[in-house]
Amino acid sequence: xAFNPIRCFFLIFxxxxxxxxxxxxxxxxxxxxxxxxxxxxxxxxxxxxxVQIAPYDYKTGFTxxxxxxxxxxxxxxxxxxxxxxxxxxxxxxxxxxxNGNPLPGYTIKDNFDYLQLPVLFQLxxxxxxxxxxxxxxxxxxxxxxxxxxxxxxxVITQTQTQTQTIILRMPEDYKNIDHSLVAGxxxxxxLSNDLLAQVALRAYNGKLNISKGxxxxxxxxxxxxxxxxxxx
Numbered sequence: 001x002a003f004n005p006i007r008c009f010f011l012i013f014x015x016x017x018x019x020x021x022x023x024x025x026x027x028x029x030x031x032x033x034x035x036x037x038x039x040x041x042x043x044x045x046x047x048x049x050x051v052q053i054a055p056y057d058y059k060t061g062f063t064x065x066x067x068x069x070x071x072x073x074x075x076x077x078x079x080x081x082x083x084x085x086x087x088x089x090x091x092x093x094x095x096x097x098x099n100g101n102p103l104p105g106y107t108i109k110d111n112f113d114y115l116q117l118p119v120l121f122q123l124x125x126x127x128x129x130x131x132x133x134x135x136x137x138x139x140x141x142x143x144x145x146x147x148x149x150x151x152x153x154x155v156i157t158q159t160q161t162q163t164q165t166i167i168l169r170m171p172e173d174y175k176n177i178d179h180s181l182v183a184g185x186x187x188x189x190x191l192s193n194d195l196l197a198q199v200a201l202r203a204y205n206g207k208l209n210i211s212k213g214x215x216x217x218x219x220x221x222x223x224x225x226x227x228x229x230x231x232x
Contacts, residue, residue, distance in 0.1 A: 031229025056089035171211035196228035196231035
C-alpha cells in the first residue's frame with residue numbers, strides 16, 4: 001500500500017489529541033497520614049451475664065500510599081489507591097498482673113498491617129479549589145499481625161448464693177483478607193498546572209468477620225484516617 005501523508009497526519013493528530021485529553025482527565029500522586037482504629041467485637045451467642053464487654057479502645061495507626069484518578073466527566077471520576085495501612089486496637093479493659101494487682105495505664109495493642117486497595121467513586125465541585133466526596137470499597141491483605149490480645153477474658157459475677165467465673169474466648173487467629181466500606185470527604189488545591197495539594201478524611205467500616213477459630217466474638221475492623229498528599 002502506498003504511503004499516504006494526509007492519512008498519516010490525521011492518524012498522528014488523532015493519537016496526540018486522545019493522549020492529551022486522557023492526560024488532562026487523569027492525575028496521580030502520593031499521600032500519608034494518621035489513623036484511629038479499633039476492633040468491633042460482637043458476641044456469637046447471648047452472654048450469661050448482664051454486663052457490656054468492650055475489650056478494645058481506639059489506637060493510633062497510619063496509612064501511606066499512592067493513587068490514580070481518572071475523571072471520565074468534569075466532576076465525576078474513579079480513584080484507585082494502593083497503600084500500607086496499620087489497623088487494630090488497644091486493650092479497653094482494666095489489666096492486672098499474675099497476682100491480680102491492677103496495672104493502671106498499661107495497655108496491650110493489636111497491630112494489623114494490611115496491603116490495601118481502595119476503589120472509590122469520586123464526585124467533585126469547584127475550580128482551582130475542589131471539594132470531593134469519596135464512596136467505595138477497600139480490599140485488604142494481611143501482611144503482619146503483632147502483639148496479640150489475651151486469648152481469654154475472665155469475668156467474675158456474684159449473686160446471693162454463689163460467685164461464678166465466666167471465661168470468654170477471644171480470637172487467637174485472624175483471616176488474611178478483609179474488605180471495608182469506605183466513605184469520606186476531601187479537597188484539592190491547584191498550586192500550578194502540574195501540582196495539586198490534597199487533604200482527605202476517610203472512614204472504613206469492615207464488613208468481613210476476620211476472626212478464626214473458637215472465639216466468643218466476631219471481629220470487624222473500623223477506622224478513621226486523615227491523609228495529606230500531593231498530586232501531579
